[in-house]
Amino acid sequence: MASDINLNRLAVFVTLVRAGSFTAAAEQLGTTKAMVSQHLAKLEEELGMTLVLRSTRRMSLTDAGQFFYEDCARVVADAEAAITRLGECRDTPMGSLRIAAAGDHGPFIVAPALAEYIRLYPQVKPELVVGDAIVDLIADRFDVAIRIGWLRDSSLRSTRLADVRQCLVATPGYLATHGTPGTPGELATHRWVALTVLPSPTRWTFTDVAGMKTAVQVEAAAQANSVLAVHALAMAGVGITVLPDYMARDDLAAGRLVPLLRDHALPMGGVYAVYAGQPTVKVRAFIDLLKTRMAAPASHHLVAEPQVDA
Template identity: 80%
Template sequence: MATDINLNRLAVFVTLVQAGSFTAAAEQLGTSKAMVSQHLAKLEEELGMPLVLRSTRRMSLTDAGQRFYDDCARVVADAEAAVMRLGECRDTPMGSLRIAAGGDHGPLIVAPALAAYVQRYPQVRPELVVSDALVDLIADRFDVAIRVGSLRDSTLRSSRLADMRECLVATPAYLGAHGTPSVPEELGAHRWVALTVLPSPTRWTFTDAAGAKTVVQVHATASANSALAVHALVMEGMGLSVLPDYMARRDLAAGRLVHVLPEHALPLGGIYAVYAGQPTVKVRSFIDLLKERMAAA
């Protein structure tokens, strides 16, 4: 008996038995009666024994055919179930979702969104990896990375989630003690908390309502390599600094921070979802949820 059986013929055989005739099986399979007969004949040849007894009016299974059908029906049913489960995975978010995000926006933006996402799609198991290092999505097996600022040239695909505005801020206590700058040129005389991971942490460009740009050089009296740490130092009255709007928003609304020089804009950045290849349904749905939340913020 041959050991290499064409599995397609098993499906034809199961359909034939369940349909009850060659004609009905051909209709279900979208093929000809002769083709169904050829598949059966080849299968019997490969197995080395007859499976179906044929007459001009009816067909019946041999004893071996009955036993073989019982086993084949289970195989075909399992295969159909596997295809159905795969289709559900394609159409419904489920399984693991591995996300990379930076040390500031990971806890502030991504983590709250993930909690809402799991409520909406409970079959997803998220894993949030917070790191300021630029991860390799493919090598490190990430589904998506959330990045802030300007994107580097890359072969990866991206979706812009929202604009990211930067705010010049200080505490009311600091401004009460040192005065509030009225023009960008006055910043050079103030204490400054610098974010050292920026390309130019002490050089900033401001644009007024008329579009005129002013470049200022500030002097750092304290520095940190994390935006969260800069935020903490500013909140302690160490000086002025620039923070992303999503980090400063609550403190500004509560009056714990003051937006300094609000009529002078800093360069606009973006918040992006970055992924490799065609996004899966779970990646697309997570990106959609992030956009919803950021639009409502």
């Protein structure tokens, strides 16, 4: 029998009992007195028993009606609470938040921002998953991934958080031994430290001040699948490489690295928050926080990775 009951009539019945009259219930529900009476009559017909005794002046509950009202009131209250909680989830960050980030920048960019996010939104329980593999956000149930470089076309959405400038660098020791290249073409004769996660680790395109582009094929003397490892190899004097500005800045300022071909530029990369569909309030809050932090002057110490695909 329960499957034959129209649950909307339970809410009408509860409203009627609380209001104390058909007229007052109709006003609260935004309908007519006749419609409230019709819903009650249909509910009693579906249940096979009388719930309300009514006369021209007053109404009262039968014993069955009183028991039924108490149960229905709990059902309606639970439904109202569920709707309220859903509204809070829509308007207030809460629940779980799964974030994917690469091993090179997850601990340096994402983790510090996440610590601040937790203080601002204690109702959110975040999980940061660090790894070099490109995750499937939907299949692996990630809310957002932080990726750096250039995003390929996909069905995912993204928000650009910051720019990443690529720096061609080498140590003073390496240049003292092997010489300093004066043109992009001369890089072909130098030792190169390659980042293997790039689509073309040994092919680079430079643009001069006049807008002329020069593509150069270099030869890797050493290679690694991590920007941190490439940085370490370059700092050891193994060869020339390209590092993101956030990673190279302190070493350039201290003279541990030397900028090369300063009148030529490499393509600008970016830091992206990647997500599926419309971002929820908890995802949007994290993206906004991360974007604010990366725009601040103190963000110069963050580490960035030159390129990954979406």
